[in-house]
Amino acid sequence: MKKINIGLFGFGCVGQGLYETLNNSKNFAGEIKKICIKNAEKSRSLPRRLFTIDKEEIIRDPEIDVIVELIDDANAALEIVTSSLKNGKSVVTANKKMVAENLEFLVKLQNETGKAILYEGAVCGSIPIIRTLEEYFGHEPLDEVKGIFNGSTNYILTKVFNENLDYDEALRQAQSLGFAESDPTLDVKGFDAKYKLSILLTHAFGIYVKPESIVNLGIDHLKNTDLEYAREKGFKVKLIAQARRIDDKVFAFVAPQFIGHNDSLSSIDNEFNAVSLTGDFCDEQLFIGKGAGSLPTGAAVLSDISALSYDYKYEYKKFYNLGQLPFSNESLLKVYVSFNSPQEIDLSDFESIHDKYFSFDHSYVVGNICISRLLEKKWLNNPNNNVVLCENSRQLQLGNLCVASLNTEIEDLKKGQVLLEKITV
Amino acid sequence: MKKINIGLFGFGCVGQGLYETLNNSKNFAGEIKKICIKNAEKSRSLPRRLFTIDKEEIIRDPEIDVIVELIDDANAALEIVTSSLKNGKSVVTANKKMVAENLEFLVKLQNETGKAILYEGAVCGSIPIIRTLEEYFGHEPLDEVKGIFNGSTNYILTKVFNENLDYDEALRQAQSLGFAESDPTLDVKGFDAKYKLSILLTHAFGIYVKPESIVNLGIDHLKNTDLEYAREKGFKVKLIAQARRIDDKVFAFVAPQFIGHNDSLSSIDNEFNAVSLTGDFCDEQLFIGKGAGSLPTGAAVLSDISALSYDYKYEYKKFYNLGQLPFSNESLLKVYVSFNSPQEIDLSDFESIHDKYFSFDHSYVVGNICISRLLEKKWLNNPNNNVVLCENSRQLQLGNLCVASLNTEIEDLKKGQVLLEKITV
Numbered sequence: 001m002k003k004i005n006i007g008l009f010g011f012g013c014v015g016q017g018l019y020e021t022l023n024n025s026k027n028f029a030g031e032i033k034k035i036c037i038k039n040a041e042k043s044r045s046l047p048r049r050l051f052t053i054d055k056e057e058i059i060r061d062p063e064i065d066v067i068v069e070l071i072d073d074a075n076a077a078l079e080i081v082t083s084s085l086k087n088g089k090s091v092v093t094a095n096k097k098m099v100a101e102n103l104e105f106l107v108k109l110q111n112e113t114g115k116a117i118l119y120e121g122a123v124c125g126s127i128p129i130i131r132t133l134e135e136y137f138g139h140e141p142l143d144e145v146k147g148i149f150n151g152s153t154n155y156i157l158t159k160v161f162n163e164n165l166d167y168d169e170a171l172r173q174a175q176s177l178g179f180a181e182s183d184p185t186l187d188v189k190g191f192d193a194k195y196k197l198s199i200l201l202t203h204a205f206g207i208y209v210k211p212e213s214i215v216n217l218g219i220d221h222l223k224n225t226d227l228e229y230a231r232e233k234g235f236k237v238k239l240i241a242q243a244r245r246i247d248d249k250v251f252a253f254v255a256p257q258f259i260g261h262n263d264s265l266s267s268i269d270n271e272f273n274a275v276s277l278t279g280d281f282c283d284e285q286l287f288i289g290k291g292a293g294s295l296p297t298g299a300a301v302l303s304d305i306s307a308l309s310y311d312y313k314y315e316y317k318k319f320y321n322l323g324q325l326p327f328s329n330e331s332l333l334k335v336y337v338s339f340n341s342p343q344e345i346d347l348s349d350f351e352s353i354h355d356k357y358f359s360f361d362h363s364y365v366v367g368n369i370c371i372s373r374l375l376e377k378k379w380l381n382n383p384n385n386n387v388v389l390c391e392n393s394r395q396l397q398l399g400n401l402c403v404a405s406l407n408t409e410i411e412d413l414k415k416g417q418v419l420l421e422k423i424t425v
Numbered sequence: 426m427k428k429i430n431i432g433l434f435g436f437g438c439v440g441q442g443l444y445e446t447l448n449n450s451k452n453f454a455g456e457i458k459k460i461c462i463k464n465a466e467k468s469r470s471l472p473r474r475l476f477t478i479d480k481e482e483i484i485r486d487p488e489i490d491v492i493v494e495l496i497d498d499a500n501a502a503l504e505i506v507t508s509s510l511k512n513g514k515s516v517v518t519a520n521k522k523m524v525a526e527n528l529e530f531l532v533k534l535q536n537e538t539g540k541a542i543l544y545e546g547a548v549c550g551s552i553p554i555i556r557t558l559e560e561y562f563g564h565e566p567l568d569e570v571k572g573i574f575n576g577s578t579n580y581i582l583t584k585v586f587n588e589n590l591d592y593d594e595a596l597r598q599a600q601s602l603g604f605a606e607s608d609p610t611l612d613v614k615g616f617d618a619k620y621k622l623s624i625l626l627t628h629a630f631g632i633y634v635k636p637e638s639i640v641n642l643g644i645d646h647l648k649n650t651d652l653e654y655a656r657e658k659g660f661k662v663k664l665i666a667q668a669r670r671i672d673d674k675v676f677a678f679v680a681p682q683f684i685g686h687n688d689s690l691s692s693i694d695n696e697f698n699a700v701s702l703t704g705d706f707c708d709e710q711l712f713i714g715k716g717a718g719s720l721p722t723g724a725a726v727l728s729d730i731s732a733l734s735y736d737y738k739y740e741y742k743k744f745y746n747l748g749q750l751p752f753s754n755e756s757l758l759k760v761y762v763s764f765n766s767p768q769e770i771d772l773s774d775f776e777s778i779h780d781k782y783f784s785f786d787h788s789y790v791v792g793n794i795c796i797s798r799l800l801e802k803k804w805l806n807n808p809n810n811n812v813v814l815c816e817n818s819r820q821l822q823l824g825n826l827c828v829a830s831l832n833t834e835i836e837d838l839k840k841g842q843v844l845l846e847k848i849t850v
Contacts, residue, residue, distance in 0.1 A: 021706045025564040027746040126707035128561040135560070136553040136728045139450040264713070267692060281446045281724035282551035286713040288689070299706035303561050321452040 004030035004309055007058035007089075009080055010071035011035050011044065011051075014094055014121065017298025018068065019046070030066075030305060034058050038071075055080060059087050066308055067091045068301060074098040081106070085113045090313075092304040094121030094297055097211075100195035104208040107316060116313035118304035123196045124149055124273040126296035127289040128303070130314070133203040137279060138317035144278040145204045146242040149196045149254075151271035151291040152180040152187040153219050153239045158269040160227060161236045167222050179271055190216035190239060190254040197241040197252055201327070204243065204277070205250045206318030209327045215375040217255040221386035225362035226338050230258055230388075236266055237388060249328045253371055257389040258336070329372040333389055338364040340384040349373045366390060427490075429455035429734055432483035432514075434505055435496035436460050436469065436476075439519055439546065442723025443493065444471070455491075455730060459483050463496075480505060484512050491733055492516045493726060499523040506531070510538045515738075517729040519546030519722055522636075525620035529633040532741060541738035543729035548621045549574055549698040551721035552714040553728070555739070558628040562704060563742035569703040570629045571667040574621045574679075576696035576716040577605040577612040578644050578664040583694040585652060586661045592647050604696055614643035615664060615679040622666040622677055626752070629702070630668065630675045631743030634752045640800040642680040646811035650787035651763050655683055655813075661691055662813060674753045678796055682814040683761070754797040758814055763789040765809040774798045791815060 008015060015035070022028060032050070040053045058064060059080070067084040069077050074097040081098070084091050086109075093099065099106065099119050106117055120130050124147075148154050152174060159170035171188070174180035186192045194216040201209050219239050230237050235258040243252035259266050264286050268274040273291025278284050290296040332351055339345050340363070347353065347365065355366035379385055433440060440460070447453060457475070465478045483489060484505070492509040494502050499522040506523070509516050511534075518524065524531065524544045531542055545555050549572070573579050577599060584595035596613070599605035611617045619641040626634050644664050655662050660683035668677035684691050689711055693699040698716025703709050715721040757776055764770050765788070772778065772790070780791035804810055 017706075021565070024566070024705060026566065028564045126710060128557055131561060132553055132557065135732065136556060139453045139727060139731055140446070140724055141449070141451065264692075267689075279724070280449060281442075281720040281727075283715045283721060284713075285551060286711075288709075288711040288713070290708045295706040296708060299565055299704070302564060302706075306564055307560065 002029065002309060004066055004305060005033045005064045006030055006305065007061065007064040007067050008032050008035045009055070009058070009067065009069045009077075011037055011046075012070065012072070013294045014297045014301065015068075015070045016045070017294030017296075018070070018301045019298075021295060021298040021302045025302065028302070028306065029309065033064055034061065059083055059089070064089065066305055068305065069093040069095060070301070071095070074101065078102055081117060082109065085109050085115045085117065088113070088115060090115045090308050091117040092121070092301055092308065093117065093119050094301055095119075096122040096192065096195040096199065100198040100211050103199065103202055107319075110313065116308060116311075118307060118312070118314065119199070120304050121297045121300035123199055124275055124287075125151070125289065125291040125293065126300055127273060127275055127287045127291070128300070129200065129275045129287060130203050131303075131307075132287070133200070133277075134314050134317060137204075137277065137282070138315070139321070140279045140281050142204050142245065142277060142279045144242070144244045145197075145200050145275065146240060146244075146265075146278075147275040148238055148265055148268050148273050149193040149241045149275070149291065150187055150190075150239060151273055151293075152184065153190075153193075154268065154273070154291075155179040155271050156188070157219065157237055157239065160222075161231075162269065166224050166227070167219070188220040189218035190241075193239060193241040193254045197243060197254060200275075201243055201250065201252060202316065202319065203314070204318065205245060205325055206316070206320070206322040207250055207325055207327050209250075209252065213327065213329070213375075215253045215255070215329065215371055217253075217374065217380065217387050219256050221383050222256065222388075223338065223386060226336075226386055226388065229336075229338075229362070229364070233258065234261060235259060236261070238265055238268075240265070240389070245325065246331070248325055250325050251328060251331045251371065253333070253374070255333075255374075255387065255389045329370070329375055331371050332368040333371060333374070334366065335369050335374075336364055336366050336388045336390050338362065338386045344382050345379045345385055349378070427454070427734060429491055429730060430458045430489045431455055431730065432486065432489040432492050433457050433460045434480070434483070434492065434494045434502075436462055436471075437495065437497070438719045439722045439726065440493075440495045441470070442719030442721075443495070443726050444723075446720060446723040446727045450727065453727070453731065454734065458489055459486065484508055484514070489514065491730055493730065494518040494520060495726070496520070499526065503527055506542060507534065510534050510540045510542065513538070513540060515540045515733050516542040517546070517726055517733065518542065518544050519726055520544075521547040521617065521620040521624065525623040525636050528624065528627055532744075535738065541733060541736075543732060543737070543739065544624070545729050546722045546725035548624055549700055549712075550576070550714065550716040550718060551725055552698060552700055552712045552716070553725070554625065554700045554712060555628050556728075556732075557712070558625070558702075559739050559742060562629070562702065562707075563740070564746070565704045565706050567629050567670065567702060567704045569667070569669045570622075570625050570700065571665060571669075571690075571703075572700040573663055573690055573693050573698050574618040574666045574700070574716065575612055575615075575664055576698055576718075577609065578615075578618075579693065579698070579716075580604040580696050581613070582644065582662055582664065585647075586656075587694065591649050591652070592644070613645040615641035615666075618664060618666040618679045622668060622679060625700075626668055626675065626677060627741065627744065628739070629743065630670060630750055631741070631745070631747040632675055632750055632752050634675075634677065638752065638754070638800075640678045640680070640754065640796055642678075642799065642805065642812050644681050646808050647681065647813075648763060648811060651761075651811055651813065654761075654763075654787070654789070658683065659686060660684060661686070663690055663693075665690070665814070670750065671756070673750055675750050676753060676756045676796065678758070678799070680758075680760075680799075680812065680814045754795070754800055756796050757793040758796060758799070759791065759793050760799075761789055761791050761813045761815050763787065763811045769807050770804045770810055774803070 350367040353367035778792035
């Protein structure tokens with residue numbers, strides 16, 4: 001095995017994790033030759049000669065074989081990756097946003113340059129899901145990919161359900177322990193999970209779907225009354241990313257879901273992630289591991305560098321084998337929607353309503369709504385309104401066309417009547 | 426990708442599963458050219474011209490690229506595999522006994538012939554554990570590999586604990602549903618799990634350990650009183666295969682264990698298998714999937730055939746990276762041993778005794794015993810005596826030398842006193 005000289009961009013949490021795993025791996029024939037950082041003044045744990053602020057010094061160094069890109073900024077990351085591949089260097093990255101938003105372009109660039117880009121660390125940290133999809137399920141028709149893809153929100157929801165905390169207190173605890181960012185928007189609104197889902201859609205179903213085409217509902221509108229509702233019914237709430245193939249169309253979404261205690265995802269707690277695959281032959285497979293953190297993600301990056309040493313590249317087998325299945329948002333989901341006042345949601349967006357409940361401190365409807373309506377957001381952006389999916393994937397209903405069927409009951413609601421009742425149709 | 430001509434040995438459960446997965450895979454460039462069977466008279470679901478009883482017709486066919494060996498008989502399987510590799514053909518097999526007993530020889534044969542043998546289907550059916558260990562954890566120091574490796578016994582124990590059946594009734598149900606063989610010895614005595622553990626020892630820790638050097642305690646001595654004891658304490662019993670690296674020695678064993686409800690293996694039920702890896706960087710990873718069955722194992726075999734199409738072979742990275750760690754049975758395990766009469770067990774085999782309980786229908790001791798003593802069996806073969814491990818791996822104790830420390834209490838027991846008491850030291 002040839003020795004690999006690594007040029008590293010970024011020396012934050014994952015970069016330092018990579019450095020540590022690399023130094024503690026037996027017989028790994030590689031070393032970090034240079035590290036490009038943004039801030040030259042910041043004090044570093046390694047000798048000064050290892051660092052540079054000039055990216056060209058790394059990209060144009062003929063002795064450097066592999067570029068490892070571990071910075072936050074997705075646009076800058078794309079520039080580094082593009083210019084590295086064009087300079088004949090293979091790349092390892094953990095930047096999920098950059099990969100998700102540019103995957104079709106990055107695949108073309110790999111084909112043009114003959115160089116590889118690997119990004120196992122971008123999806124669910126230490127869980128080897130991309131490699132497994134490529135190598136092991138490359139020929140198996142998959143029906144579903146589903147899981148808990150974000151550790152911060154899972155930590156928050158675990159605190160909420162296992163320790164009976166309210167959402168704000170759980171978020172504060174997660175932040176103080178470093179499990180959530182000081183600006184938690186990308187996590188709690190489901191963007192982070194959506195980027196990962198978008199990447200897996202390519203490796204599991206062979207399609208490119210831009211993140212903007214996938215609906216992401218977050219957990220930041222969860223109210224205490226929603227939590228009580230879930231507890232009463234014997235559910236937990238988990239933020240689930242899900243993709244399914246139905247009649248050779250692919251549907252995908254990120255949303256909080258009520259999860260029963262028998263569900264295999266119910267016991268995945270704290271910062272752990274889980275990915276469940278359901279295939280025609282293998283039935284359900286579940287992969288559980290730490291989804292984030294310095295060492296788990298560093299180890300995923302290291303395993304990609306190691307794979308480059310024997311010229312491994314993703315073959316995007318599903319893309320070539322399945323012939324571009326269409327992606328669609330025209331399917332119905334059964335959702336629970338809580339609100340302060342019926343005027344704040346547009347019930348004509350629903351295909352049908354199953355349950356209605358109104359009281360002074362907790363009002364909700366349960367009904368079927370089309371994914372494409374959820375994507376438009378509209379009243380969903382109102383923090384008084386919260387959506388939780390009711391059904392797990394097995395009952396996902398396929399609708400070819402979404403037409404809200406208004407009936408008199410809904411008309412009554414729209415007039416603002418507050419009824420202390422619960423109707424189940 | 427070149428088209429692969431397959432020569433198949435055996436057309437039982439897995440062979441037929443392979444045929445079905447192959448025919449339902451999109452764009453898989455391969456086909457079964459000939460199938461060697463033992464019994465020419467048996468009626469088959471495929472055209473007669475596909476079958477032969479002459480193994481040379483397959484092994485010497487220059488058009489056949491890959492031999493897939495799926496027969497029961499381990500000795501005959503070894504002959505087929507050896508002569509295939511020597512004839513320049515790579516091999517896929519699912520025969521765990523053959524691989525476990527001959528792995529060092531098979532690795533040498535691969536090196537000599539330059540041909541590959543892949544055997545993902547031999548370990549935990551649809552779970553891609555060998556490939557993951559090779560490709561993803563090749564450089565990561567692992568501390569532990571542990572799991573539920575046998576679907577039949579897990580099905581039986583699930584019935585016992587979830588439906589309160591006794592052992593015999595659960596075994597009968599498992600047999601009538603095809604989850605246990607009519608002769609269940611290899612499963613219920615832990616041999617099947619041991620073969621798989623022996624194979625994983627090579628891929629996780631880089632050592633060859635013959636199955637005969639690994640202790641396997643089964644579930645066939647479980648009495649109703651043992652089950653009641655477990656239920657009272659809030660445990661389930663699971664048949665666990667486990668290997669740990671402690672101070673750069675490797676320990677391994679297969680035994681029933683008391684498993685608390687918070688243990689990640691507690692909820693793995695029915696015919697599912699699970700493999701847990703604990704590594705220096707990734708922390709705990711858990712892989713769950715169907716451990717046996719026609720299609721799941723067929724899919725594992727298919728993924729190996731697919732890997733051969735791009736000349737994949739196992740690199741046995743740990744073997745070359747870790748420098749042959751010593752395997753040892755000189756470690757203490759805390760065990761619960763139930764018996765009918767104290768004369769039937771030799772308490773001098775114990776290093777120490779923690780609990781003793783005697784009554785007319787249920788008597789047991791809890792104490793520390795060295796793995797090497799368990800390996801000798803002696804009184805363990807007596808079906809009146811049953812052993813269950815008390816501790817999970819985190820408390821596994823390392824003993825350099827096992828000397829049973831007899832004390833007066835134990836001497837009392839050996840005199841056959843029956844005391845209605847329970848002492849906890």
